Amino acid sequence: MSREIAVDVDHDQTRVAVMEEKKLVEIYIEKNYKKRIVGNIYKGRVANVLPGMQAAFVDIGLEKNAFLYIDDVLYNKSVKEEHNGEISEFKQASIEKALKVGQEVMVQVIKEPMNGKGPRVTTQITLPGRYSVLMPTVEYIGISRRIESEEERRRLKEIAEKIKPPNMGIIIRTVAEGKGEDDINQDVEFLQKLWNRVQQREKKALSPKLIHKDVNLVYRIVRDLFTKDVDRFYINDKNEYEKVLELLDYVSPHLKPRVELYTRKKDIFDYFNIEEEIDKALKRKVWLKSGGYIVIDQTEALTAIDVNTGKYVGKKNLEDTVLRTNLEAAVEIAKQLRLRDIGGIIIIDFIDMNTLEHQQMVVEALEKHLKRDRTKAHVLGLTRLGLVEMTRKKVKQGLDEVLQKMCPYCGGKGKIMSEDTMGKKVEKQIKKIFENNKDAEAVLVEVDPSVAAVVIGSGGSHLNKLEEELDKHVYIKGSRDVHPEEIVIKTVGSIKEVEARALPVKEGEVLELPIEEQHETNPRDGIARIDGYIVDVEGAGGMVGSKKTVKIYKAFKTYAKGKIIPEGKG
Secondary structure, rough: OEEEEEEEEEOOOOEEEEEEEEEEEEEEEEEEOOOOOOOOEEEEEEEEEEEEOOEEEOOOOOOEEEEHHHHOOOOOEEEEEEEEEEEEEEEEEOOHHHHOOOOOEEEEEOOOOOEEOEEEEEEEOOOOOOOOOEEEEOOEEOOOOOOOOHHHHHHHHHHHHHHOOOOOOEEEEEHOOOOOOOHHHHHHHHHHHHHHHHHHHHHHHOOOOOEEEEOOOHHHHHHOOOOOOOEEEOOHHHHHHHHHHHHHHHOOOHHHEEEEEEOOOOOOOOOHHHHHHHHHHHHOOOOOOOOOOEEEEOOOOEEEEEEEOOOOOOOOHHHHHHHHEEEEEHHHHHHHHHHHHEEEEEEOOOOOOOOOOHHHHHHHHHHHHOOOOOOOEEEEEEEEOOEEEEEEEOOOOHHHHHHHOOOOOOOOOOOOOOOHHHHHHHHHHHHHHHHHHHOEEEEEEEEEHHHHHHOOOHHHHHHHHHHHOOOOOEEEOOOOOOOOOOOOOEEEEHHHHHHHHHOOOOOOOOOEOOOOEEEOOOOEEEEEEEEEEEEEEOOOOOOOOOOOEEEEEEOOOEEEEEEOOOOOOO
């Protein structure tokens, strides 16, 4: 499988795209004004201890205090007791015994701040290197689960046991596969020296204080992702290109020939078709090659994914069509979870399958393709309702959270009130106004043009009926500046007062008006607007975009009619 990395370095952000078979599978974005803090180590001070949550809040000098859960605190958490020949394990630790308010503590950020919450931290420090991860606060030896050869795992474990510093732990990373003891030992020694520097800074620092900052995005990508499996590493910035080569001199000199400085005029992400792939990754619906599609809905609680056959009708029978669609969807879902960096609880509604064999095939396909994902994912299997439950670790914001913001119109619902619903709301609001203002004769209401059209009705029928019911004068003004769910009461009072604001034109008046659009039901005429008030200009349907001298010959409550005055005539 071909694997490439493209790095786009700009003045305000750095973006990294990982491609497999020329297709985008992972995207990383680091904005210069909003630096990543995962991996940073702080000397903090305990601000609050919450026994009911078995957690504490730690002041590390950021806008919001960090959250520290009991399981992330280094402490003798449990004891084992034997009773009637059976050994039971009991929780011994409690947050109030482990930490006190005002206590200084060294913590490392393991989750970015998100959804209005502060970062999550741990006292179990980890320092990642090229071939290993040093765990200076726990005794442990681990081998990357991506190394599948049992023989290689045994070899690496023997090396780890030999070079492991006393009272510390190390994890051997995937990139260490095939490496000798000297390479791995050199990496561990470097990390030990780094840990000594962190401890020295911690002793001198006054809390809260940042005492170790993780490296920038380009360095992390070289350290964590640029392995022998990567065919090419493209980067469009000469300074960063030279830094990458310097770093590879130390960690992997044999990979230097694979690094290429991108110098083409075309934007690097456009050249590799990455921008288009990013746009697709932000859409709710994802089409499959067969003609089926999946729909991804993300909520605060979980992510729901629905699979549909769409335009795919199959070739043999219904069972075959369903199986093929589900298998293709399983592959695409694994890719989308990785690309969008979706974490937490995930529920997948595959198309119903009648046989256990087909169900198992789909689940196995999903699990197989999730193995390519660096982020830990766990498939729990099918529920009694035929839904696939799974979880994926969430350590940072997903792609949609990085590139998008909450819709200011719908508040994240994805829907707004229909024009008919809003029309009824406007009527109720007008009735309340007159109930509370018995002496008022008229009201001017401003709403979105589509809502105004519903309230007014064809030929003003709805508005006339409302006025007859209330025995009052109602003026409706349509404005594109008003939110479709907003109702603006402009003025309430006498007919004379309201009409002065509601009718911006008078019969016989001559105005310079831009023709904005064709009349919806009479394309021969054009539409102009004065502060939301409509002017129907006769014969101006083909003059959209031009400015014309118009004489008003009729003025009504909701609109006026005008004629174009030929040039040179008054």
